[in-house]
Amino acid sequence: MKKVKIHISTSHDVYANLALEEYLVTQSNDDILLFYINSPSVVIGKHQNPWKEVDLTLRNEKKHTIARRLSGGGTVYHDRGNINFSFIRNKNQDFVNFKEHIIPISAALEKLGIRNIISPRNDIFVNDHKVSGNAEHVNSKLGRILHHGTLLYDSDLIRLNGSIRPQKKYEIKTHAVNSVRSPV
Known part of the structure; x- marks a missing residue:
């Protein structure tokens, strides 16, 4: 059985943790299981349009941070009641x-x-409620994969639901990927 290094990030900064994931994909050859918890933030998929996915008024009011991750998939909400896990492997x-x-x-x-x-x-x-969404990023040049997911355990569901739905519906022509909503 191959050894896996376990890393627990002490940062709650969404940008630092997403950068750490990218660093571990591109600069390490180790198989790693990474855990981190972010402060309130909304993380959109690689191919998503924030104007269609996020309540941007909350960003303007400095109520949360918005970040884009390496992987595709839908928009997710992070806070201190949500643990994130990342499998980073060859x-x-x-x-x-x-x-x-x-x-x-x-x-x-x-x-x-x-x-x-x-x-x-x-x-x-x-119990019919989504507690974990998952996405993957492949770096075929380096032969590395990043599989990451959320695991809700005590998130602020009111804030979660309010954050990942835009208040205003924009008429935007786009090829961006739309989120598929599930009850949490």
Whole structure:
């Protein structure tokens, strides 16, 4: 069995933690499991349009930070009631295999007595509520993969739901990817 280094970030800065993920993908050859918790922030996928995904008035009022991550997928909300996990690995084949990374998280929840299911969209649900969304980034040049996900346990759901829905509907022509909303 290959050794995996475990790293727990002490930063709560979304930009620092996303930069750490990118650094570990591009500058390390180790297989790493990274955990971090961010201060209130909204993180959009690589191919998303913030005007269609986020309540930007909250950003203007300095109520949260908005960041873009390396991976695709939908918009997510982070706060101190949400732990983020990242599997950063060398991988030369079968790059996109979400289950390989989600099943251990699901199994850990089961060991804690938390019954859950993995959805066809590779999310984890507890009692019909989404508690984990996941996304992947592949750096094929370096043969590295980043699989990361959220794990809600005590997030401010009112703030979460208010943050990831724009107050104003803009008429924007775009090829950006829209989020698929799930009850949390």
